[in-house]
Amino acid sequence: MVVSSGQQSAAGTTPASTGESASEVTVAEASRSRQGTGHFDGYHPPSAARLDQCVHCGFCLPSCPTYVLWGQESDSPRGRIDLMKGALEGRLPLDRDFLSHIDACLGCMGCLTACPSGVRYDEVVEATRQQLERQVTRTLADRLLRRFVFSLFPYPNRVRAAALAGKLARSGGAAGRMLASERAARLAPRLSSMAALMPQCSTRDMFRRLPRRARPQGEPRMKVGLMAGCVARVFFSPVNAAAIEALTSEGCEVVVASGQGCCGALSFHSGRHEQGVELAKSMVDAWEGTGIDRLVIDAAGCGSTVKDYGRLLEGDPEYAARAAALAAKAVDVTELLADLPPRATRHPLPLRVAYHDACHLAHAQGVRRQPRELLEQIPGVELLPVAESDLCCGSAGIYNIVQPEPAAALGRRKAAAITAAGPDLVATANPGCLMQISRHMAQPIPVVHPVELVAASIAGRNPWSLEERRSLEERRSPDARAAGGRPADGAPGQPSSATD
Numbered sequence: 001m002v003v004s005s006g007q008q009s010a011a012g013t014t015p016a017s018t019g020e021s022a023s024e025v026t027v028a029e030a031s032r033s034r035q036g037t038g039h040f041d042g043y044h045p046p047s048a049a050r051l052d053q054c055v056h057c058g059f060c061l062p063s064c065p066t067y068v069l070w071g072q073e074s075d076s077p078r079g080r081i082d083l084m085k086g087a088l089e090g091r092l093p094l095d096r097d098f099l100s101h102i103d104a105c106l107g108c109m110g111c112l113t114a115c116p117s118g119v120r121y122d123e124v125v126e127a128t129r130q131q132l133e134r135q136v137t138r139t140l141a142d143r144l145l146r147r148f149v150f151s152l153f154p155y156p157n158r159v160r161a162a163a164l165a166g167k168l169a170r171s172g173g174a175a176g177r178m179l180a181s182e183r184a185a186r187l188a189p190r191l192s193s194m195a196a197l198m199p200q201c202s203t204r205d206m207f208r209r210l211p212r213r214a215r216p217q218g219e220p221r222m223k224v225g226l227m228a229g230c231v232a233r234v235f236f237s238p239v240n241a242a243a244i245e246a247l248t249s250e251g252c253e254v255v256v257a258s259g260q261g262c263c264g265a266l267s268f269h270s271g272r273h274e275q276g277v278e279l280a281k282s283m284v285d286a287w288e289g290t291g292i293d294r295l296v297i298d299a300a301g302c303g304s305t306v307k308d309y310g311r312l313l314e315g316d317p318e319y320a321a322r323a324a325a326l327a328a329k330a331v332d333v334t335e336l337l338a339d340l341p342p343r344a345t346r347h348p349l350p351l352r353v354a355y356h357d358a359c360h361l362a363h364a365q366g367v368r369r370q371p372r373e374l375l376e377q378i379p380g381v382e383l384l385p386v387a388e389s390d391l392c393c394g395s396a397g398i399y400n401i402v403q404p405e406p407a408a409a410l411g412r413r414k415a416a417a418i419t420a421a422g423p424d425l426v427a428t429a430n431p432g433c434l435m436q437i438s439r440h441m442a443q444p445i446p447v448v449h450p451v452e453l454v455a456a457s458i459a460g461r462n463p464w465s466l467e468e469r470r471s472l473e474e475r476r477s478p479d480a481r482a483a484g485g486r487p488a489d490g491a492p493g494q495p496s497s498a499t500d
């Protein structure tokens, strides 16, 4: 059923009953007061000029995971652009059918780099998602799940509490077995998928505190900030610690600003524009006055959003210029390290490594060369080619929670392609990909962030050697062995951060 903003109001829904924040209500009012086009309201509709750039050539089709899975035009970039044009011209209503095709899009941006006409699919799909969030009423189950997800993930303390609860449930046996059962997967596939994705990380890592400031080794080269992330700082604190270790070894002073929370990426990518804007503003505030030269990010999805802050906040007189200034400093950790002539000695890591391109690094940020170069600087590392390296692994922010079936199909496909390459280890620069690939690997092959390899090489340790892994296997729980993921409490494999 299509419900316009006006109809919602007439139906008597209130901010309290819908869970809308005050700022969301302001947007709803603004959208009603502005002249819309076709079925889109006047607040950030997709640009007609952008949509008209599509010449229907179809070059994007093989790069689109949903088209590859289903072969349906309406689940391809070209088909989705046609849907948007139909709504813009008033031919197609914004209803649940329309919503299903936009919801099925992973936002992987495979089409962005495949398109020879320069169609900015990222901008038009983000604008369309905002409109759908305002104008289409989702099913009750969908609304509840999304409300839960968006009141949990952007808030690190809540993520930590949920992670602890998940850990207790797993160690308690019955609850963990129930969540992992086939019956649970049938009855509540999305909750079951969320539980299965939760990485096995140690309690120590969940509560690891990063230093406010870490001194550079040798002559200082620059002062950088490290964005700790919201989910990442809980589940992937060893990655943050490894980034600090590598950056300080290369002569960077590292600042971890207090008060930094979520960058807003998950919200922006899901059409929750107002929540994203509020989170982005807090991030801008957190870094002001720190005097950093660059803002280093080790999560690809976050990096692509922060680099886009200038556009995302462009209409805000108080924040537009400040957001653009922070965006100009944003850099992926692999970009920064690859472009700094290496100063710290790299010790050998004799490993065959399959590097997986995270979509929001390769497609959204255009960063492909630097992580590979960084890995190739490590003596002994052999990079292996992986088939379909451009295709999304199915992680895509919250996609593997809200769309578990296609996400699992893509996860299995990616895991099979990686396994066929025969690596000792998988490296990828995004926490979501780390979780998704770990979950779907049939063999217990470690999945790590490239910066963990760099830090380990500089420190002269190899927690992924056969001997270390054998001794680790003996110390790991059966659950962790099944996940094939990260080491348990106190085990090697955690970069021994000098800054802890």
Ligand code: SF4
Binding pocket: 063, 064, 065, 066, 067, 076, 077, 080, 104, 105, 106, 107, 108, 109, 110, 111, 112, 121
């Ligand atoms: S973003 Fe990814 S899933 Fe969405 S249309 Fe483009 S290629 Fe397909």
Ligand code: SF4
Binding pocket: 053, 054, 055, 056, 057, 058, 059, 060, 061, 077, 078, 081, 111, 114, 115, 116, 117, 118, 119
């Ligand atoms: S490649 Fe670009 S122009 Fe061609 S169909 Fe896809 S989106 Fe349209």
